[in-house]
Amino acid sequence: MDYHVWLAYVVTAIVFSLAPGSGTVNSISNGISYGTRKSLAAIAGLQIGLAIHIVLVGAGIGALVAQSAIAFSVIKWIGVVYLIWLGIQKWRDTSSVTAMAEQDNRSAWNLMRSAVFINLTNPKSIVFLVALFPQFIDPNGDQVTQLAILGVTTVAIDAMVMLGYTSLASQMGRFIRSDRIMAKINKVFGSMFVGCGALLAAAKS
Template structure:
């Protein structure tokens, strides 16, 4: 991959990662409740889901999902249901910080990792987006495998940096929401965002390839 092509892809990756979505909402919600350090497994979970999506695109399965209305619809509604469920849980979440209560165990790292992985895996829009994006930067005269690997690695690394930034920003608000009433407002705000993301995903229509 030529350097100027990679730089262009890097810029596209930054725009994609910075654009608010379900992953950003998940990251900020976790950071607000648990702090940056305990949010890292969730950020890695998002990258696991993203890496799996990139692998599907690289293997050509992403194109099949993009072309199949049935596959697209199944994944879409699974994602809608999952986001709404996350929203409901957050809406009714605790109004105190678990880290401050000794009798309440903080969420397990594996649970945060798995939850975040599903957030990315159940979003067919990201699959279709990558199917549309990657071919624009692939040189057909060169081996496709290394190019997909370079782009995938770039996208994952950029997303890690952006999500850590989102987490840091949200964690700075923790002192402000120490009061249970403020925490309730924050929970319902993020719960509403999850549900809103689900509603937006529900409105996404399959476009024949």
């Protein structure tokens, strides 16, 4: 792969990762609630989901999902229900930062599993990758190698962006000690999860 083509893809991937979405909301919410260290599991989960999408796209299944209204709709509505459920749970969460620090009731494994599911049930990610990858792959070159380069680049950039969101949110959490403020923040993020679900519901293949 030509170096200049790769650099162009890096810029595109950064924009893609910075764009607000359910993964971004998840990273910020976890950063405030659990801090950076524990949220690393969720970031890893998001990347696992993204990596699975990349593999599916490479295997040609992504093109099928992009072209099949039924496959797209099934994945989409699973994601819609899950995001709305997360939003309702977050809206009803009345835990303060201090209480969460003492209880620490969500394991790293649960955070990772939830994050994997959030990315897996976002078919727009597959459609985006299906539309994006061909623009940067030379049909005369080794497509497997090129796909691997683009995939690793995508995951690495998204992981760094999510880590940045989580770290900034964690710093915010250190200054939040009021139960009333935390309750309002939980409602904001709950609304954002529901909003992501609504946007996903409006998505078309």
